[in-house]
Every structure is written in C-alpha cells, then in structure tokens.
Amino acid sequence: MIWALGGIYQRAGATDQSVWQLTPYRVQIAVAGDAAIGSPEAAEAFRSALQTQLETVVGALWQLTVAPAPPALQWPAVDSMETLTAEGLLKPDEKADKIIVLTVTEEGCTLRVAARELDVRTRRFGPVIAKTVWQRGKLRDAATDAVLEAFAPLAMIDGADLKKGTVVLRLKAAALPPRDPNLVFVRPGTYFQPILRYNDRDGNPLKIEPLPWTIFETESVSPEQVACKLYTGLRAPPIVRRRGRMEQLALGVRPSTAASTLELRARAEPKPPLAGYEIYEQGSSPKDLKLLGRTDPRGRFVIPPGKASLRLLMVKNGQRPLSKPLPLVRGLEPELSIEIPSDDARLQAEGVVIGLVDELIDIVGRRKVLAARIKIAMKNNDWQKARQFLRELRNLPDGQRFLYRLADEKKRLSSRDRMLQKQIDELFNELQKNIVKYLSPEEIDALEIQLEEAQASKKK
Amino acid sequence: MTFPKIIGGWFRRGIFLLPAMMIYCPAFAAETPIYEQDPYDVVTLKEPGENQVLKVLPLDLPERKVPERTRPGVKIRLRFYDDPGKLFEVDWTAIKDVDFFEQRILKQAGELAAAGKFEDVYNYLCFLREKYPKTPGLGKGWEDALYEEAKVTYSRGEYDGALALLREVYARNPKRPELEKALGMATEKLVSGYMAQKRYAAARIILDELRSEFPEHPTVTAWTERLKAEAAQAFQAAETAAQSGDWSAADRNCLLLGTIWPDYPGAKKLAETIHSKYPRVAVGVMTPWSPRASNRLADEALRRTSRLCYRTLTEYLGPGAEGGQYRCPLGEIRRENLGRKLLVRLQPDIRTAGGGAALTGYDLAHRLREMTRPGDPDYSPAWSELLQSLQVKDVYTVEAELRHSSVCPEALLQTPVVPQDEGPPVFFQAPADGPFRLPASSPAAKAEDPSGKAGAEITFTVNPDYFAAQPGQLQQIVERYYTLSANAVSDLKHGQLQAVDRVPLWELPRLQEEAELAVGRYAVPRVHCLIPNLRRPLVSERTFRRALVYGINREAILKQLVGPQPVEGCCLLSGPFPAGSGLDDPLSYAYDVRIAPRPYDPRLALALAASEALAAKEDGAKEKSQTTAGPPPKANAKPAAPKEKGPRTIATLTLAYPDDEVIRVACTSIKKQLAVLGLKIELRPFTGPVPEKVPEDADLLYVALVVGEPAADAGAILGESGMTGGGSPYLRLALRQLDEATNWEEAQRRLYRIHRLAHEEVAVIPLWQLYDFYVYRKGLNGIGRNPVSLYQNIEQWQAPLEYSAEKK
Incomplete structure (x- = not known):
C-alpha cells in the first residue's frame, strides 16, 4: 500500500499533496547500551515503556517502532554517535522515514542518554541530543525528551517567490497533529534547510545535497502550509519551479552552541585560499555591518558564537562586498566553505586609485592656495610676487602628466578576467574624469589673464 | 567610496588660509641704572646758595683725580650737563668736593651688594672695569661684593656656590681677613655632604683645593685622616676577598678604594691583580635597562641588554648581499630542499644559568610550534603561515617543513629558546643562557624594577654555566644610565666609564678630536x-x-x-x-x-x-544631534564672548x-x-x-x-x-x-x-x-667593526685596567 502510495506520489500532483500530509512518519528507534540500562529484561521493559510514552505523546503523527540496535551498530553507537554513517544504518530497502539511534551509557554515577536522528529521505543526520540523569527511574523521561528533541520535521517546498523572499512548505503528516497539544515541532521561528534530492526512474536517490547558504525561517503555520521567509546567499536558488525528478525538500534544523569554521577559496583553479578577507555580520539593516574578523593565511575563519540563532554574514575586501548576505544557523555546520572570485587584483587597483586620489587632492589644494596667494598679491599690487606664485602654479603636475601616470598604472594592473577588468576600468575611468575636471589648465590661464589685466590697469 | 564625493566634500569645507598672527611686544618701563645714563660729575662748591651743587659733564682731569694741591687762581673748566654749549671756569679753591661719575657707580654698587641685589652689582662693576678700570676702590668693591654674596649663598645652604665665590675672593686678595675661616666653613659643609653620599672623589677635590690655599687648615687635616682610614678599611676588605677567591667582592672593594684614596699604598697593585682575575667594564647608557621591555624593533635597551643574558636561535649580524646575515649561536641551522626545509642542530649541553636541564630538540620544536600561536610573546604571523610541520629527528636535531621557500626564514627565528619547564621564553623572565646572568633587579630574581633615574646602575655578572664562554671574558658589566650624553662623555674621559652606548651626532666632531677616545658607528641606522x-x-x-x-x-x-x-x-x-x-x-x-x-x-x-x-x-555634532535632540537656541541669546587673539x-x-x-x-x-x-x-x-x-x-x-x-x-x-x-x-x-x-x-x-x-x-x-655612534676608550678591544648592537661581540671584549679615579 505504501509502495503504491509512493508510486502515485511520484507522478500525480494534488494526490501527492494529500498523501504527503496524511501519511505519518515511520519512525524507528534503535536502542543501544543495554548493559547500562541493566538486565536484558530491564532493557526490554525500558524499550516498551519508551514506546508507550512516545505513542501517548506523539500519537498518529508517528508510526513508531522501538527495537534494540542491531549488533553491528551497538558498539559504534555507544562509542561515538558522531561517527555514525547513513550506510551503516540503512537497510537495502529501508522503509522508515526516520531512524533515531538512542544510546544509554554510564558516566560515573550518572546515566547519559543520547539520541541522534537520521532522516532517511534526505540522508541527513541531526545533532546528538544528550541528557543526563542520576536515577534509572528517570531514564524513560530523559529518553523521551531526547528523542523528541532529536526529531526534525520534514517538508516539501511548494513554491518560492524570490522577489518577495518567501517560500511555502508542506509539512509531512501535517494533517496528523500530535496527541499532546503542547508538542509542537514547527512554530514561527523554526528554521528549515532546503535539500535537493535527485532520483532515478524508480525513485531511488542518485544524489542528495543541501542547498548551500539557504535557510527558511517559519513565519506562520497552518495544517495546509508553512509560510517562511527566505534567506539565501545564492543569486538564483533552484527552488522556484519543480524540475523533473528532483525533489525539493526542507528539513527542520536547530541552532546549537557549536562553533563553525568558514573557509574561503577562490573560484578559479587551483582554488587557492583567500586570506585577509573581511567577514562582517549584518544587523537589522543592510548598512548595519559589524566586522567579526578576517580569514587567516589558509582562508579560514572561526565564526565566533553569537546570540542570534540566525546570522547573516557578508564577505568584503576593501570597500567592496563580495557576497550577498549569507545566512548561517548557529552551530548547524561545523565546517562551511564558499568559493568566490579572488578579489586581490581589484583590491590592488583600488589601492592604486586611492593613492592617486590623495595625490590629486594635494595638487588641487596647492593650486587653490597658490591662486589665493596670487589674488592677495594682486590686491597689494605686488606684481613680482604674483608672477612668482603663478610660475609655481604652472610648475605643479598638470592633468596631462597625471593622465599618463594613470594610463601606466592601468596597463600594469590589467587582467584577462573580463569581469575583473571591467571593475578595474570603472575605478580608473571615474578618476580620469575628475583629473580632467580638477586639473584643467583653463583655471590657470584665466588667472594669468586676470593678473595681466590688473597690472595693466594699475600702470594706467 | 565615490571619488566625486571625496573631492566635492573637501572643497565645500573650504580652505583656511594661514591666519595672521598678531605679534605684540609688551611695553615695559624700568628704571635706568646710573651706568646706562649719560655720564656726569657732581661738583659741590664751598659757597652755599642756589648753585652750590653743579651737575657737569665729566671733568677732564689727569687720571680722573682731584689734584692734591692747588694754588689760588688755578681754575678748572666746566660745562654744565644741561647746557653743554656754555663753558665756565671755576677756581679750584672754590670747590668743596667732586663726586666723579664712576665713584657714584661704585658707591651704588656697594649699596646694591649690601641690599643683596648681586646681579645688578656685577653689571655696575663690569661697566666700571670696562670703562673706568682705574677707579680707586674698584678692586675692593669687587672683593666686597663677592664676599657679601658668598655669605648670602652660604646662609641659603648653597655651599658649593659660596665656595666658588670665596675662591674668587681668594684669587683677588688671599690675605683678606676672615677668608681662611670662611673657606674652611664652606669646605667643611661640602665635604661632609659628599662623604655622606660616598662621593669621595668630589670630597677629595674640594679638600685638595683648600689644601693648596691653606695647607695646615684643620678641616683639611681632619678629613684627610678620615679618608685614609676609610681607604684602609676598603683595602683590607679587598685584600681579604682576593685571598679567599671572592673576586666580585674584591673588585667591589677595590673600586671603592680607588674612589676614596687612589694613591693609597699598594692600591694600584692590588687593583691590577684583581682586574686580571675579574675584568669588568662600566658602560654609560642613554636608555636604561628594564625587565619589562618587549619591543625589539623600538626598544634599544632591550636589544642591547638581551644579548648579554640570552642567545637566541638566530642572531642578526648585519646587512648582507641578499638580506641580512645570521648566525645560530645555539648550533647550526641549514636550509635544504630548495629552501622548503630548515634543519636545526643544537650543540649539546646548552644550559641556563644555575645549571638547569640541557636544551634538547623537543624544547626547540615546542618553541617553534608555540611561535605560531597568537598569544605567544614571539608570535609571528609570517612564521605561522610558513611552518607546515615539525619533526624531532634526534635529541638535538629538529626539521621544519615549510609551506614554500622563503627569502629569510632565519629572520623570524630570533627568539630565546629555553627548556619547556623553565618558564616562558620572555627576555628577563626566563633564566639566562647567555654570557651574563640576569641583573639582581629582574623579575626572575624577584626584586623591584629599577627606577630609571639618572645615575642608576645595573650590574650584569658572569654566567658560569655559559656554553660559549671565552677565555679572559669579562666577569662583570655595569651599566650606568645618563640623561645627558655630556655627563656620560665626561665620565668616559675621566676613566669612570669604558664606553658610552650612544652619543648625539652634534657631539661627533668634538669627540673625534679626543686622543684617548675612539668613535664607532653601528651597522644599521x-x-x-x-x-x-x-x-x-x-x-x-x-x-x-x-x-x-x-x-x-x-x-x-x-x-x-x-x-x-x-x-x-x-x-x-x-x-x-x-x-x-x-x-x-x-x-x-x-x-x-x-x-x-x-x-x-x-x-x-x-x-x-x-x-x-x-x-x-561636523560628524561628531551630527552624531550628537541624532542621539540627543536639545532645545533650539533662543533668538535673543547673547553672542559668544570674543576669543583670544x-x-x-x-x-x-x-x-x-x-x-x-x-x-x-x-x-x-x-x-x-x-x-x-x-x-x-x-x-x-x-x-x-x-x-x-x-x-x-x-x-x-x-x-x-x-x-x-x-x-x-x-x-x-x-x-x-x-x-x-x-x-x-x-x-x-x-x-x-x-x-x-x-x-x-x-x-x-x-x-x-x-x-x-x-x-x-x-x-x-x-x-x-x-646612524648612531658609540664612543669608547681606546684601550677597550673586541667591540668589533660596525656592530649591530654594542654587545654583539661581548665575549671578545678585553679591557685593560685604567687605574685612577681622577683622570683629566
């Protein structure tokens, strides 16, 4: 039945939706660490009690199975949940939607319960959720809490409006509310990470990858849909239209306190690390930017933990931003990377231009001062001094000399990259216009005429 | 940033021309001294009346004296001061008295001296000396003024000033009554002050001066005996210390002896013996040592003194053909694999002062790794970027793989290396491994930071555990801090110092003419x-x-x-x-x-x-108005007070x-x-x-x-x-x-x-x-040619004994 439903889901539209929202999650909980729980009977009782409690709380939303973890999984699960792999958990024709590995271990006088979810459809692991208890009697409640916290809701992307920055999601099993009305998996503020799953004709996954630098933030929830705000650092994220056998999914994510390391590399081969680039955090408005730091010589930057669950980061080099605001849910990914075009050549050009601007300011300043002194000398009928100042004025670097220098620098900094060359040209062209404007010889010529006329009229 | 905004904004602000500066000189009026007035004599006639006292132009008399005898009928010609065109004749017998211009000046000088206005007095007396050198009583007038001033100066406690004045009185009139007593009193005060400060040389100089004037003076006798007694004590202490092999104490007491009484019998021979076993030098420095110094590029004292106590992994020797020249005093450092690898081989048995553990490759590897950490005192971003991996090949050999070849990796490794468990590798906190131990005032020796006052001394004593000690190496270096190079050079010329670490360039021409001194230039400006x-x-x-x-x-x-x-x-x-x-x-x-x-x-x-x-x-005002909006100014508010010119x-x-x-x-x-x-x-x-x-x-x-x-x-x-x-x-x-x-x-x-x-x-x-220059006494050898820092070749320094505390 489920297979048939699955087949129908692949091809039909409206029917897909209702099935998606009406079908419960098939949740398998694999429990490891029986030794810590106690005797085999105690472990069995624990599992049974856990199932009962979860069914009581969750209800029809989950089709739940609680079983001992297979022998091959026992040791890895207990030893280090961070090293679990999807391949290690999934059976060949896995039917579950969620596999939650639950371990119980003794730590001194306490018991530690840890849960970690694998979402089967997206092959994504959630974070390890751990609880500590002092008494065995509280083990079931702690395990229940850990499992519920580890659970991540899954949704389908129903549509996106890039201009408005909104996305509509359809939650799986949305029509099946939990038995406990206080149990809410999705509320305003819940974050989702989009994941694209490319399938073959039979619906088997060929490739599953999260959409980088894209996060949805829930704004409103109803049984029919979840309306979200879209945050993306991509120009055109492929979530607007459905494409072939690509499933556009969204998995709920939680912020954590773990740090994330960002690695910046150049887009062009050999993709060297980009060192010294500035990482900013955007505040309430696009102009409200706070410098967090700079990438190290290996292009890496450890993003310091912040208070906000969702942060918008921006990469700049010199004056110029090199990325759109990049959304980051705190602690979601320990390692992040981004490839952007290397901006060093443009930055170098910018440095040259700013240096020339300063020089131009000084020359213009000197011109103004000398012009003022000439006028004062004329007022005092000190023609010799006026002529001397005029000579000094003429000896200052003129526009032509400056333009030659500009042309030399432009040639030195030319690049084969068309986009980059365009940016460099823009910088130089702007400067060129102002050289012509502020270093024109006409001003000096006019002053000279004024001087001659004044001197002549005084002689009369 | 847009370019038009920058230029446009700048012009909108306008250009301020240099404001005119109003200069005014405050007018002042002062009473004109007599000697600056037009000269005149005052003639008093015998006959009373309106014209009894006549103000006349200076009389033209031989030697400006009233003749002793005059016959009736002999007249003198006068011109009135107020009416110089008219000439009058007066019979000498009608003249009661003549008050010459210069006599009045001398008299006023005396009055001023009595009133304590000595600056004015000497102006009067100098005028007389120049214009009227034969004024009767001028010499006595000078003498009296000096003596009066000496009394006043003495009463203010300025004994050196008083003594100088009395010496001048002596030069004019050695037999002036009370002068011997006065000189004795001033000398007594000065010498007792110097002796309390242990400034024996100064005390002896003062006593010698009094002795030359009054050899049998009781002050001379008493203090000479006292000095000799103290010298005897110092001699005894030096001899005892030398006999027991405590050369540091022997040297200390011998130095003391040299300052108390250099001519003490046997002192010179003892000094020679001690110097041969315990050679030391005193260096005048213009920047004082500090245990807290950390800025090697800018802190001269750190660069100078760190070489005394530490040997860094690499040391800069000066400019070379391509970049600097470096040595590795701790062993050997080699580039391999086209500069992608550095191989460091430590020499065995490098220990810190006090005989700590020997330095090993593990310590070195730890140090090199720590330098990549931002919190490390020698953190180098360049080294952090360059170092790829480290491998300890054996107990004394470390191999550092670099990410790419670099032009001067040695320059990044000028860092002290100490065993890991002997504290942070910070200068003057880590134990010393160089030729000298830390000064007693360093934090590691748990004493207070020296005050850095002029005259403050820091002593560096030899490190007996130094791994690169040379035979005949100096046993002690004393650094004395000076705020004025002139004082340092003066002490250098007198033999109290053997070198001065830096002298101003404007002193070079004078110093280069000094026969006993040599001037050297540092390699790097x-x-x-x-x-x-x-x-x-x-x-x-x-x-x-x-x-x-x-x-x-x-x-x-x-x-x-x-x-x-x-x-x-x-x-x-x-x-x-x-x-x-x-x-x-x-x-x-x-x-x-x-x-x-x-x-x-x-x-x-x-x-x-x-x-x-x-x-x-404007930016500040804008920010303020955005944050706090105050009430608008009142329309009839008074304008602000005009500003100062x-x-x-x-x-x-x-x-x-x-x-x-x-x-x-x-x-x-x-x-x-x-x-x-x-x-x-x-x-x-x-x-x-x-x-x-x-x-x-x-x-x-x-x-x-x-x-x-x-x-x-x-x-x-x-x-x-x-x-x-x-x-x-x-x-x-x-x-x-x-x-x-x-x-x-x-x-x-x-x-x-x-x-x-x-x-x-x-x-x-x-x-x-x-470029900086150092100056030293020619007897001092081993500094080297154009060192980077003064002590670059300290192990080679050889200083002969220059005995005598009073070299001129």
Whole structure:
C-alpha cells in the first residue's frame, strides 16, 4: 500500500499533496547500551515503556517502532554517535522515514542518554541530543525528551517567490497533529534547510545535497502550509519551479552552541585560499555591518558564537562586498566553505586609485592656495610676487602628466578576467574624469589673464 | 567610496588660509641704572646758595683725580650737563668736593651688594672695569661684593656656590681677613655632604683645593685622616676577598678604594691583580635597562641588554648581499630542499644559568610550534603561515617543513629558546643562557624594577654555566644610565666609564678630536617615525596624517640633530624602511628611492588639517544631534564672548616619546612647528620600556626603529599584530603577498609596493634616518667593526685596567 502510495506520489500532483500530509512518519528507534540500562529484561521493559510514552505523546503523527540496535551498530553507537554513517544504518530497502539511534551509557554515577536522528529521505543526520540523569527511574523521561528533541520535521517546498523572499512548505503528516497539544515541532521561528534530492526512474536517490547558504525561517503555520521567509546567499536558488525528478525538500534544523569554521577559496583553479578577507555580520539593516574578523593565511575563519540563532554574514575586501548576505544557523555546520572570485587584483587597483586620489587632492589644494596667494598679491599690487606664485602654479603636475601616470598604472594592473577588468576600468575611468575636471589648465590661464589685466590697469 | 564625493566634500569645507598672527611686544618701563645714563660729575662748591651743587659733564682731569694741591687762581673748566654749549671756569679753591661719575657707580654698587641685589652689582662693576678700570676702590668693591654674596649663598645652604665665590675672593686678595675661616666653613659643609653620599672623589677635590690655599687648615687635616682610614678599611676588605677567591667582592672593594684614596699604598697593585682575575667594564647608557621591555624593533635597551643574558636561535649580524646575515649561536641551522626545509642542530649541553636541564630538540620544536600561536610573546604571523610541520629527528636535531621557500626564514627565528619547564621564553623572565646572568633587579630574581633615574646602575655578572664562554671574558658589566650624553662623555674621559652606548651626532666632531677616545658607528641606522594611533579620531584619517607630514619641517630638524657637519646616511625618509647609506648599500633593498619625501608645505598642511578637523567636528555634532535632540537656541541669546587673539587651535594631539636627549629635541621642534598651524601638541615623555603599540590615550608615539631585515620587519611595523595595528586592506594584501615571496627579486618588488602604500596612506609618519655612534676608550678591544648592537661581540671584549679615579 505504501509502495503504491509512493508510486502515485511520484507522478500525480494534488494526490501527492494529500498523501504527503496524511501519511505519518515511520519512525524507528534503535536502542543501544543495554548493559547500562541493566538486565536484558530491564532493557526490554525500558524499550516498551519508551514506546508507550512516545505513542501517548506523539500519537498518529508517528508510526513508531522501538527495537534494540542491531549488533553491528551497538558498539559504534555507544562509542561515538558522531561517527555514525547513513550506510551503516540503512537497510537495502529501508522503509522508515526516520531512524533515531538512542544510546544509554554510564558516566560515573550518572546515566547519559543520547539520541541522534537520521532522516532517511534526505540522508541527513541531526545533532546528538544528550541528557543526563542520576536515577534509572528517570531514564524513560530523559529518553523521551531526547528523542523528541532529536526529531526534525520534514517538508516539501511548494513554491518560492524570490522577489518577495518567501517560500511555502508542506509539512509531512501535517494533517496528523500530535496527541499532546503542547508538542509542537514547527512554530514561527523554526528554521528549515532546503535539500535537493535527485532520483532515478524508480525513485531511488542518485544524489542528495543541501542547498548551500539557504535557510527558511517559519513565519506562520497552518495544517495546509508553512509560510517562511527566505534567506539565501545564492543569486538564483533552484527552488522556484519543480524540475523533473528532483525533489525539493526542507528539513527542520536547530541552532546549537557549536562553533563553525568558514573557509574561503577562490573560484578559479587551483582554488587557492583567500586570506585577509573581511567577514562582517549584518544587523537589522543592510548598512548595519559589524566586522567579526578576517580569514587567516589558509582562508579560514572561526565564526565566533553569537546570540542570534540566525546570522547573516557578508564577505568584503576593501570597500567592496563580495557576497550577498549569507545566512548561517548557529552551530548547524561545523565546517562551511564558499568559493568566490579572488578579489586581490581589484583590491590592488583600488589601492592604486586611492593613492592617486590623495595625490590629486594635494595638487588641487596647492593650486587653490597658490591662486589665493596670487589674488592677495594682486590686491597689494605686488606684481613680482604674483608672477612668482603663478610660475609655481604652472610648475605643479598638470592633468596631462597625471593622465599618463594613470594610463601606466592601468596597463600594469590589467587582467584577462573580463569581469575583473571591467571593475578595474570603472575605478580608473571615474578618476580620469575628475583629473580632467580638477586639473584643467583653463583655471590657470584665466588667472594669468586676470593678473595681466590688473597690472595693466594699475600702470594706467 | 565615490571619488566625486571625496573631492566635492573637501572643497565645500573650504580652505583656511594661514591666519595672521598678531605679534605684540609688551611695553615695559624700568628704571635706568646710573651706568646706562649719560655720564656726569657732581661738583659741590664751598659757597652755599642756589648753585652750590653743579651737575657737569665729566671733568677732564689727569687720571680722573682731584689734584692734591692747588694754588689760588688755578681754575678748572666746566660745562654744565644741561647746557653743554656754555663753558665756565671755576677756581679750584672754590670747590668743596667732586663726586666723579664712576665713584657714584661704585658707591651704588656697594649699596646694591649690601641690599643683596648681586646681579645688578656685577653689571655696575663690569661697566666700571670696562670703562673706568682705574677707579680707586674698584678692586675692593669687587672683593666686597663677592664676599657679601658668598655669605648670602652660604646662609641659603648653597655651599658649593659660596665656595666658588670665596675662591674668587681668594684669587683677588688671599690675605683678606676672615677668608681662611670662611673657606674652611664652606669646605667643611661640602665635604661632609659628599662623604655622606660616598662621593669621595668630589670630597677629595674640594679638600685638595683648600689644601693648596691653606695647607695646615684643620678641616683639611681632619678629613684627610678620615679618608685614609676609610681607604684602609676598603683595602683590607679587598685584600681579604682576593685571598679567599671572592673576586666580585674584591673588585667591589677595590673600586671603592680607588674612589676614596687612589694613591693609597699598594692600591694600584692590588687593583691590577684583581682586574686580571675579574675584568669588568662600566658602560654609560642613554636608555636604561628594564625587565619589562618587549619591543625589539623600538626598544634599544632591550636589544642591547638581551644579548648579554640570552642567545637566541638566530642572531642578526648585519646587512648582507641578499638580506641580512645570521648566525645560530645555539648550533647550526641549514636550509635544504630548495629552501622548503630548515634543519636545526643544537650543540649539546646548552644550559641556563644555575645549571638547569640541557636544551634538547623537543624544547626547540615546542618553541617553534608555540611561535605560531597568537598569544605567544614571539608570535609571528609570517612564521605561522610558513611552518607546515615539525619533526624531532634526534635529541638535538629538529626539521621544519615549510609551506614554500622563503627569502629569510632565519629572520623570524630570533627568539630565546629555553627548556619547556623553565618558564616562558620572555627576555628577563626566563633564566639566562647567555654570557651574563640576569641583573639582581629582574623579575626572575624577584626584586623591584629599577627606577630609571639618572645615575642608576645595573650590574650584569658572569654566567658560569655559559656554553660559549671565552677565555679572559669579562666577569662583570655595569651599566650606568645618563640623561645627558655630556655627563656620560665626561665620565668616559675621566676613566669612570669604558664606553658610552650612544652619543648625539652634534657631539661627533668634538669627540673625534679626543686622543684617548675612539668613535664607532653601528651597522644599521634607526628609522625615526611617529606611529599614529588609528583608534583615535583625526589621526585615523589619512588626509590628516598627510597634513602632519607636510606641516613638520623635517629638513630643519634633521639639521639640528646632525649638527654643523653632515653625517653620511642621515637623511629624510619617505617610508618605514631604512634608506641605507647609499644606493649600493644592501640594507636599502626595501626602500624605493623613486618615492621622494613629502616637502615641507605648511599652507597645504593647514588646509588639509583644518578641513579634516572640521569634518570630524561636523560628524561628531551630527552624531550628537541624532542621539540627543536639545532645545533650539533662543533668538535673543547673547553672542559668544570674543576669543583670544593668536593662531586658532584646530586640534590638540598627544605625542608620547621616550625621554631621550635626541628625541626630546626633535619632539620639542615638532611641537613648535605644528603650533604655527594651530595644532597643539601635548608632549608626554616617558622613561622605561617602549610600548609595543601606541598607548590608548596618545595620538602619536615617537619611535626609532632598527629595521635590519625589512622583509621580516615590515609585518612587525605595519601588520595587524604590529606597531600600527594594521593599515588599509591594500597594505594588508601587500604584506600577505610579501610573506609569500619565494625569491629576493619578488620580495623587493613587493617591498617597494608596501613602501608606496605606506607612503600614500601615511601608515607611519616618516621622519628621518640617523646612524648612531658609540664612543669608547681606546684601550677597550673586541667591540668589533660596525656592530649591530654594542654587545654583539661581548665575549671578545678585553679591557685593560685604567687605574685612577681622577683622570683629566
């Protein structure tokens, strides 16, 4: 039945939706660490009690199975949940939607319960959720809490409006509310990470990858849909239209306190690390930017933990931003990377231009001062001094000399990259216009005429 | 940033012309002294009446004396002072008295002396000496004035002044009554003061002077006996210490003996014996040692003294054909694999003072790794980027793999290396492994920081565990701090010092003529510049910093510092790198000579500074009005009171500087020059170590940097962890590219780029480059030729005994 439903889901539209929202999650909980729980009977009782409690709380939303973890999984699960792999958990024709590995271990006088979810459809692991208890009697409640916290809701992307920055999601099993009305998996503020799953004709996954630098933030929830705000650092994220056998999914994510390391590399081969680039955090408005730091010589930057669950980061080099605001849910990914075009050549050009601007300011300043002194000398009928100042004025670097220098620098900094060359040209062209404007010889010529006329009229 | 905005905004602010400065001289009136008035004599006639006292032009009499005998009928010709055209004759017999002009002056001088106005007295007496040298009583008048002044000076407790005056009285009249007693009293006071301060040489000089005047004076006798007694004690103590092998104590007591009574029988021979076993030198220094110093580029005392107590992994020896020359005193360091690998082999048995554990490859590897960590005292971003991996090959060998070849990796490794468990590898906190132990005042010796007052001494005693000790090496070095080089040179000439670490350039011509002294030049000049505090308003703006450069007449100050004779290599700079002593000087590899120093242009400076100050004020006002909206001003509010006349103050800046003789002169001149532009500079001198960054509450920090290896030092000056705290993104990019340079050609190109950027954005305010000179007594050998620092070859120093505390 489920297979048939699955087949129908692949091809039909409206029917897909209702099935998606009406079908419960098939949740398998694999429990490891029986030794810590106690005797085999105690472990069995624990599992049974856990199932009962979860069914009581969750209800029809989950089709739940609680079983001992297979022998091959026992040791890895207990030893280090961070090293679990999807391949290690999934059976060949896995039917579950969620596999939650639950371990119980003794730590001194306490018991530690840890849960970690694998979402089967997206092959994504959630974070390890751990609880500590002092008494065995509280083990079931702690395990229940850990499992519920580890659970991540899954949704389908129903549509996106890039201009408005909104996305509509359809939650799986949305029509099946939990038995406990206080149990809410999705509320305003819940974050989702989009994941694209490319399938073959039979619906088997060929490739599953999260959409980088894209996060949805829930704004409103109803049984029919979840309306979200879209945050993306991509120009055109492929979530607007459905494409072939690509499933556009969204998995709920939680912020954590773990740090994330960002690695910046150049887009062009050999993709060297980009060192010294500035990482900013955007505040309430696009102009409200706070410098967090700079990438190290290996292009890496450890993003310091912040208070906000969702942060918008921006990469700049010199004056110029090199990325759109990049959304980051705190602690979601320990390692992040981004490839952007290397901006060093443009930055170098910018440095040259700013240096020339300063020089131009000084020359213009000197011109103004000398012009003022000439006028004062004329007022005092000190023609010799006026002529001397005029000579000094003429000896200052003129526009032509400056333009030659500009042309030399432009040639030195030319690049084969068309986009980059365009940016460099823009910088130089702007400067060129102002050289012509502020270093024109006409001003000096006019002053000279004024001087001659004044001197002549005084002689009369 | 858009270019039109920058230019347009700047012109809208307008240009301030130099304001006229109103100069006025306050008028003053003062009573004119007699000797400045037109001279006249006063003739008193015998016959009473209206015209009894006559004011006349100076009488033309032989030797300006009234004749002793006159016959009736002999007349004298007079011209009235008020009516000089008329000539009168008066019979000598009618004249009662003549009060000559010079006599009145002398009399008034006496009155002034009695009233204690000695400055005026000597003006009168000097006038008489010049114009009327034969005035009767002039000599006595001088003598009396001096004596009176001596009495007053003595009563004020200024015994040295009183003694000097009494000596002059003695020179004029050795037989003046009471003079012997007075001289004795003044001498007694002075000598007892000197003896209390243990200034024996000074005490002896004073006694000798009295002895030459009054050999049997009781003061002379008493104090001579006392000195001899103390000398005997010191001699005994020195002899006893020498016999027991305590050479340090023997030397100490022998020195004391030399100052108390150098001619004590047997003293010289004893001194020679002790010196042969315990050679020591005293060095005069212009910057005092501090245990807290950490800025190796800017802190001269640290560079100098760290060599005494530590041997770093690599040591800079001076400029070479390509970059600097380095040695590895701890063993051997080699580049392999086309510069991608460094192999370091330590020599065995390198121990710290006190016989600590021997240094091993594990300690070295730990050190090299720690230097990549930002919190480490020797953290180097360049080394952090360069080091890929470390491997300890055996107990004493470490191999460092580098990410790429580098032009001067040795320059990055000038760090002390101590066993891991012997504390942080910080100078004067870690135990010493160099030729001398830490001074007793270092933190490691758990004593207080010395005060850094003039005359303060620090003693460095030999480290018996030093791994590279040489036979005949010095056993002790005493550094004595001076605030004035003239005092240091004076002590050097008198043999109380064997060397002075630095002398101002203006003293060179005089010193080079001294027969007993030799002058040497350090290999690397110092780059003098002002480091701006980029966290402060105004100086954080590149336009304002440019204004400062234009507003300081650096050429004029440089001439002041160098003195009348030019010194090769002392020149203005346009960037933070040394220009060397010429184009062929390899040290100048980072200096782009095409970048000329900005000229002195006070008008442009004023325009730029004023516009930036106005913009800063507007920005501040805008921010304030956005945050707090106050009530609008009342329409009938009174206008503000008119401001004081004089140049308007555009801004006030604080300039911190090390309190060094040369730098003091420079900063004072900078202050005066910028004041003309309306930039008020508050000078803040400091003694003690040079900070690694500009103090938070200062706008500028004057530093003199030894930039021996620009390829490695550029980051330490201009980088984010450097002195400036990091410049523009363009400069940061250029510094990163420099670190990636794999050959010297590439490095030089990138250094030129850095020079240009630093010049354009005024990352530092460049001033000048000065070569420094040291001076020493010719008997002192082993300093070497053109060392980088004074003690570079300290193991080779040999100093003969120069006995006598009173060399002239």
